[in-house]
Amino acid sequence: MYELILKNISRFIKLTAEEKNYFISLLKVKKLRKKQYLVQEGDVARFEHFVNKGCLRAYSIDEKGQEHIVQFAIEDWWISDMYSFLTQTPARLSIDALEDSELICIDSPSIEDLFIKVPKFERFFRLLIKNGFIATQRRIIESMSLPADARYCKFIENYPLMEQRLPLKQIASYLGITPESLSRIRSQYIKKGKSV
Amino acid sequence: MYELILKNISRFIKLTAEEKNYFISLLKVKKLRKKQYLVQEGDVARFEHFVNKGCLRAYSIDEKGQEHIVQFAIEDWWISDMYSFLTQTPARLSIDALEDSELICIDSPSIEDLFIKVPKFERFFRLLIKNGFIATQRRIIESMSLPADARYCKFIENYPLMEQRLPLKQIASYLGITPESLSRIRSQYIKKGKSV
DNA sequence: CGTCTATTTGAATGTACTCAAAAGCGGTGG
DNA sequence: CCACCGCTTTTGAGTACATTCAAATAGACG
Numbered sequence: 001m002y003e004l005i006l007k008n009i010s011r012f013i014k015l016t017a018e019e020k021n022y023f024i025s026l027l028k029v030k031k032l033r034k035k036q037y038l039v040q041e042g043d044v045a046r047f048e049h050f051v052n053k054g055c056l057r058a059y060s061i062d063e064k065g066q067e068h069i070v071q072f073a074i075e076d077w078w079i080s081d082m083y084s085f086l087t088q089t090p091a092r093l094s095i096d097a098l099e100d101s102e103l104i105c106i107d108s109p110s111i112e113d114l115f116i117k118v119p120k121f122e123r124f125f126r127l128l129i130k131n132g133f134i135a136t137q138r139r140i141i142e143s144m145s146l147p148a149d150a151r152y153c154k155f156i157e158n159y160p161l162m163e164q165r166l167p168l169k170q171i172a173s174y175l176g177i178t179p180e181s182l183s184r185i186r187s188q189y190i191k192k193g194k195s196v
Numbered sequence: 197m198y199e200l201i202l203k204n205i206s207r208f209i210k211l212t213a214e215e216k217n218y219f220i221s222l223l224k225v226k227k228l229r230k231k232q233y234l235v236q237e238g239d240v241a242r243f244e245h246f247v248n249k250g251c252l253r254a255y256s257i258d259e260k261g262q263e264h265i266v267q268f269a270i271e272d273w274w275i276s277d278m279y280s281f282l283t284q285t286p287a288r289l290s291i292d293a294l295e296d297s298e299l300i301c302i303d304s305p306s307i308e309d310l311f312i313k314v315p316k317f318e319r320f321f322r323l324l325i326k327n328g329f330i331a332t333q334r335r336i337i338e339s340m341s342l343p344a345d346a347r348y349c350k351f352i353e354n355y356p357l358m359e360q361r362l363p364l365k366q367i368a369s370y371l372g373i374t375p376e377s378l379s380r381i382r383s384q385y386i387k388k389g390k391s392v
Numbered sequence: 393c394g395t396c397t398a399t400t401t402g403a404a405t406g407t408a409c410t411c412a413a414a415a416g417c418g419g420t421g422g
Numbered sequence: 423c424c425a426c427c428g429c430t431t432t433t434g435a436g437t438a439c440a441t442t443c444a445a446a447t448a449g450a451c452g
Contacts, residue, residue: 082330130278137332147439178441363430376432
């Protein structure tokens, strides 16, 4: 059950067996069916979530009711509403499952305990957030400097595993374009792409 | 000289006089003239920078030679190429001064020392990055869900102090539109804005 | 099998872009 | 101090790309 998350952590910090056990004692497992919410806009996010299995998305809904996907997460990724989790104010994002999923969750007080008893975890979460920050910055740069078709190519390059699992509609929402536009881009891409 | 940065830090963690002195011993001050580079694309970012005075921008340059501003920083803000700093690989961003500026810098090895001697700083930098991450995520959501004119309004709302100091061209680059477009948006905004 | 949603395709529209030119502003050197 | 130069900002005209709206097709799920 916990192999994947321990392996994930070991990429950044080394833990003793005792520390591992303590860490595991703080975790909760949660299963979600496709389309179920993990976090709804308006909740206070109480957990950081590690995806052990499945696929989820974090998104915001604008005044017109349109969804804008901020992040996807598949196995071995972390997902949460960072804003809500940090400030303990109501979430601006919703998170739900695109596939039946299994999550490993750790709540806010447990993380604080963890930081005290095993300070190495401060480092781990710092690096985790840093990576998220970097990815997000890169995404901003790409969204500004590349036209929609190039953004789609980049997406496939960066997340080949996801691209296969995600409905086009969801990818369009992530790229900030309409499903119709993405459909057209794709048909262009296939024509040209055969040779590329 | 160091009041501002100490005050900045004290918003997140409390330091003893001794810790403060140790921290200060690690700092370097750097002055920049307007238009001077702090970091150039291709350098390895060795420092985190705190703006004590002045105004800077971090930006990337795309294949067409166009600049895309990722972040502005004025007094009491931190700025660096996070990606380069974390990975110690060459910077993808350039950072330069939009006004004569004064920076307080701390290099990578010093930060690692600091984390060991005063672990509270792990927390500080974690929170700093977290805030950056949240701001960046919000920016992505806004850039996807709002038309250019609304993004400009949001920018004025969020960063009223900056808006006054920044040339229109720089703001346009941040918003991801051309200076011509921003000029037009602005003239609309003034007409309508009088009544708003 | 039927219903609901996702995807494709078409046509008309709109927003922001490019290119071009003029006006405004700031700084520099004679 | 003023004239000039370079850069920023404004304005105009034509263009390109993505959008909206609509309709048809394809797929998924009960």
